[in-house]
Amino acid sequence: MKNNQKVLLSATSELNTTGWVMLKDKVGRSWYRFHRNAISIVGASMVILVILLAIFAPYVTPYPHHAGPFTDLPNAFQPPSKSHWFGTDEIGRDLFTRVIFGYRISLILAVIVLVISVPIGVVLGLTAGYFGGRIEAIIMRATDVFLALPPLVMALAICAAFTPTIEKAMLAIASIWWTWHCRLVHGITRSIKTEEFVQASRVIGNSHFRIMFKDILPNCISAIIVKITLDAGFVILVGAGLSFLGLGAQPPKSDLGTMISYGAQYLPMKWWTTVFPSMAILFLILGFNLLGDGLRDMLDVESEGI
């Protein structure tokens, strides 16, 4: 009898660690695959470059004071030159400076949206997938309602009720974004909750909470990481759309979408006011997508649901 208990106990302690230890193993193996994958290296470099530029924006830009409400009318609409790499805008502000500061807003938008929406989505997805039944039905039908509109349109409809600011845009996007993570985690949870290690954990009397967060969650982590990386690009894309339509960051803030929509009024003569911010935003989103794709190969995540 005592022996049996011992075996059970050691099995328990092993179980306690399985999920997260397996994950660590996986990360080790993955790193090898990652640094051999050229695409993900390129993507990672692009993203890291932009993040560094954004963090040190006041030090790396030639005219940091041009980021806000500054006017220098005699210098308006200077074409790209040595002193103004990307030219100047309609009131003489240096566009290179404003693009770098614009990256700050884009990145903050992505971070805040994901920090709010991912935990909500993950917890709801775990709950729905693990408990099943009526709870699952309610949660999943609710996500379907949010997914019945394209993200941009849903965000627009929610924004409509507010006076437009960047904070409201963030909230609007976050309020729809949890659904994607809920779906993803729900799918994985459903498929692994019948596996033996989960059954075993239940048999030895672990609480639901423990099983969900210590046994099941680690198996979702790699899929969530890939999804977050790809999402960052997508959130920035939606955010750029909102501010292009005038519902995001308001002038005089340096926001890439807003800059493009202002610049577009002066096409084609003052092409640089549109083209450089456009290329800048494409560069960042492309970086996130390349990185996410590399991560997907590296972490061996099935593409389904991502």
Added chain:
Amino acid sequence: MKFFQFLGRRLLYSILVLLGLSILIFFIARVLPGDPARLALGPFASEEQIEHLRQKMGMDKPLPLQYWNYIKGLFHGDLSLSFQTRRNVALDIAHYLPATLELITMAILWVFIIGVPLGVLAGRYRDGWLDNISRVVSFVGVSVPPFVVGLIGQVIFSYSLGILPTTGRLSLLTPKPVTITGLFLLDSLIAGDFAIFGDALKHIILPSFAVSVTGIGQITRITRAGIIDVSSKDYIESARAFGIPDRYVTFKYMLKPSFIAPMTILGLSFASQLGNAFLVETVFAWPGMAKYGINAILRKDFNAIMGVVLIIGLAFVVVNFIVDVLAGYIDPRIRIQEETIEE
């Protein structure tokens, strides 16, 4: 599960989603700050005028009752009055919808002309130069904001080369074709007027391409993956071993099964096209429903917002319903899967 049972369940489910969507948007629109009556009448309206409009719009009643009245109206095709145009929103939408429909149909055409063949060839000649092109196309396609594609397209094809017009659906001097469907391309063809058809075609090329970029990126990638997946299957190997010509194997045996994934993705792609239309119609001054919707949002015209959102939700749900049913019809395995998920 019988096919009709599957169909019925899907239909019921679609209706539930639409109902949920209408509740969500209705309460967001009505609960949040800003009095639409005051906004519609402007700052100089008297309290009496505002109160009068509120009563006329039924806004003095409790919220659940307002919602009930709204839904009752829906069944008569009544979407309530727009605060801005003072017309029934249903009329407004009927006026603006064809332009958007035409735009999106053309965009889907682009997706199938570019995305599918590129995906097939890339998967067939894996790691060849075509595959590299397909990678660039699918990455850039999903990364680039559609309004950027529109603006850059205008700079290149309109301003520099001068071969395509910048904005609108027709040139100033071209008369509108007689309205039958509201789709200028179709109407001019029915009337047999090729001058108008050519003009409308020229106008739609750039905006529809801008709308389609996301879809092209998605479909290229998924078609490629499907072809690669199928090409390692046993029956393809044996077809090859029998000496069946390569072209025949590719198009006859590989394309069909790998087509189910892109078809279900079509629903997703349709969603991205609708979202993109909101951006592209602004760039090209395209007089469609998305443009109308944005104006409604900027002016807080709640009934118009509700109408646009519901129509888009309806279109989305219908497309997904059709795609689901088709997929379930072609591939019985999907029906069975459905059954096990529900239980």
